[in-house]
Amino acid sequence: MSDAEEWRQIAGYEGLYDVSNLGRVRSWSRLKRGAALRPLPNQQGYLSVALCSAGRVKYRKIHQLVLEAFVGPRPAGNVGRHLDGNLTNNVAGNLAWGTHSENMADCLKHGTHPEARKTHCPAGHEYSPENTVVRVNGKRRCRACQRERAGYKGGLPMKDRTHCPQGHEYSPENTEVKSGGRRCKTCRKAYGRARNATRRRNR
Known part of the structure; x- marks a missing residue:
């Protein structure tokens, strides 16, 4: 083990598990073998470990354990931030508590947020x-779409409009009539594809 590695007990698991400032977790039952627990990646890409106490197993994210041990308890409403954008780098110096908005800004900055991979809005x-x-939740809004929607609201009456806010024609093949109003099928399909793609990435 490195001389720079510092170990501290995990709150709630005193005498059972330790966590180090280098992002490793070890079990006291394994100390004689000098083995650390094997981290397991979850669906979001964070590394977790299985902690067992009184016959119950609980999976905990390693970055949260490091922050709790070396920074302090999590402030209300805060989440753990990876300052370099690497979700597997759980060294104490790379971690900080922050708001959800700050965490989303980090994701956009490092290109790890699902929205950051999109180069165009659903309207093109x-x-x-x-x-x-x-926005504060990390999602992006298209200014061109906002301008078009603003002009759309102050324009012709619904019955006289020939195109949707995104410019698609209200043709018989492209129009869905619901509750007395019209919907653009092209726009609905585009938003549906974008929503499904986001759901698949977040699984």
């Missing part, structure tokens, strides 16, 4: 710096 407008609004 590019997510350029000038055309993008980043």
Whole structure:
């Protein structure tokens, strides 16, 4: 073990498990063998370990254990942040507590947020710096779509409009009539594909 590695007991598992400032977890029952627990990646890419106490097994994210031991208890409403964007780098110096908004901003900065992989909005407008609004939850809004929707609301009455806010024609093949109003099938399909793609990535 490195001389720079510092071990501290895990709260709630005193005498059973330790966590180090280098992001390793060890069990007291394995100390004689000098073995650390094998981390397991979860669906989001975080590394977790299985901790057992009183016959119950609980999976805990390693970065949270490191923060609790070397920074302090998690403040209300905060989440663990990986400052370099690498979800497997659980060294204490790379971690910090922060708000959900700060964590989402980190994800966008490092290109790990699902929204960051999209180059265009569902209507086909590019997510350029000038055309993008980043919300507090990390999601992006297309300025061009916002402008079109604003003009759409103040334009012709619904019955006289020939195109949807995104510019698709209200043709018989492209129009869905529901509750007395019209919906653009092209837009609904585009949003459906985007929503399904996001769900698949988050599984």
